[in-house]
Amino acid sequence: MTKYVRQAAAADLPAMLAIIEQGREALAADHIPQWQGTYPLASDLQADIDANRAWLLLVDGQIAGTAALLTTPDPNYHQIYQGNWAGEPDASYTSIHRIAIASGYHGQHLADTYFSNLMTLSYDAGFRQIRVDTHALNQRMQHIITKAGFDYRGIVYMANDATDQRNAYQIML
Template sequence: MQLLHSRKGSGNLALTYIRLATQDDVSKMLVIVKEAQQLLASEDIPQWQNGYPSKETLLDDIAKKISYVLIVGQEVAGFAALLQEPDNNYQKITAGKWFNTEDTHYATIHRIAVSSHFHGQHLAETFINHLISISCSLGFDQIRIDTHERNTRMRHLIKKIGFIYSGIVYMNNNSEDCRNAYQLFLK
């Protein structure tokens, strides 16, 4: 499935869309991982450090058909994973609660990054909106996402799109690796 979006950039019209990632995209995705790791580290955000996400993680996402790439013109400008099963990290939430807990059918946006060559063009917002559209077409009306408390840029974007703060979740039950968690309901 491809969702299309045209935008003006540098005086010309560039086709912008997302598609499922393939193994051919991995080398570019790894470059984007390094760029994101450097940006986060420069802002003292411990997210995505220590080799995460790894090449193996990206390949696993591709094999599961949950990895999407953002294409601008003909170039891979970003990537993300769209989980389509309950996230184990979301089983326990503190300092808040999940809303509508009887509905455990939700999609989760993880591992989203946009190349530093495309920063300032609001492409992360475009990308998330396309992932929301895909979630809806797959029958999900609830989407979850998380980010580190210090990642103010992502927290701002998440709220701007319409996600509501739900509480704190811990990655792999590690009490030192917590994230702010959010939900979006489409109905």
């Protein structure tokens, strides 16, 4: 089985949207409110493609996952509660967002490969820390994140919305 990542192109948007929808359905089945509104929109994914921050996981040439690897500060991470970020407060970092594996590939531990590749891309770009967040009820993603070596750092809120709380994680490279 050949596994690698590549940047997404405009032609990949339909496959990315399909994977996001499958992720939305899996979260709903687990009674997790994350992604149950309109986010992420096609325009969010298109913006990721346009900014060269959309990365696809390919397995034997087929798109098996989608993620955004941001290299600019995430405003949602500016303030962290019940914890703190490790390292220098103003250090640059990448952040992983909108990550999902296609439903036909679940159970193959592909997220391990995906996270490893995103870490390598971050390191090669000169970053020495990565941040990621997930809903407090999303036990599956929390397991994947900690298995990849991330440490729990505290709580962040999406768009300063007190009802949209996330567990925040960080890894130092």
